[in-house]
Amino acid sequence: MLDYFSPAPLGKGEGGSVELQNGKINVTFRSDDFANPAKGKFDPNIITTAIAHEGSHVADAQDYLRTGVSVTDYTTEYKGNFVESVMAEATGYSYYTVKLTTGGAIPTYMSSWTEADKKTLSVVKQKRDEAVKEVVTRPTTKGGLYGYSPNSTTPAFP
Ligand SMILES: [Zn+2]
Numbered sequence: 001m002l003d004y005f006s007p008a009p010l011g012k013g014e015g016g017s018v019e020l021q022n023g024k025i026n027v028t029f030r031s032d033d034f035a036n037p038a039k040g041k042f043d044p045n046i047i048t049t050a051i052a053h054e055g056s057h058v059a060d061a062q063d064y065l066r067t068g069v070s071v072t073d074y075t076t077e078y079k080g081n082f083v084e085s086v087m088a089e090a091t092g093y094s095y096y097t098v099k100l101t102t103g104g105a106i107p108t109y110m111s112s113w114t115e116a117d118k119k120t121l122s123v124v125k126q127k128r129d130e131a132v133k134e135v136v137t138r139p140t141t142k143g144g145l146y147g148y149s150p151n152s153t154t155p156a157f158p
Pocket residue numbers: 003004005053057076077080081
């Protein structure tokens with residue numbers, strides 16, 4: 001799993017962060033998270049998905065700086081993980097997962113979703129939506145990286 005909005009130092013499973021400091025947006029990536037264990041080397045596709053995820057947070061931070069109004073912690077991570085999943089599909093992954101801190105993973109994209117029903121893209125959209133909600137809401141005590149509620153009113157920024 002790659003990134004996550006995190007004002008704290010990056011922890012296990014976190015590949016990047018977006019923070020506001022004195023009105024400037026700082027984006028950090030963890031280079032050691034970009035090695036694909038299956039390939040045993042640096043994987044440019046992982047960087048692409050991470051940049052998409054962090055870029056979504058940058059857009060939210062820019063909106064905050066412009067308007068003074070922030071999306072919630074839940075919303076920014078939903079958007080980040082959603083676009084990460086879309087980018088994984090676009091770059092040719094047959095499946096893409098978000099790793100849990102306790103082991104295991106939540107698949108946020110599987111090409112079989114499309115194969116299951118080629119008549120409609122809404123199947124992929126619905127399954128991606130369900131998977132990303134699971135990623136963002138899963139309690140940290142159960143390996144989740146965020147544990148955010150869809151009903152959260154906690155602003156993502158500042
Ligand atoms: Zn994030």
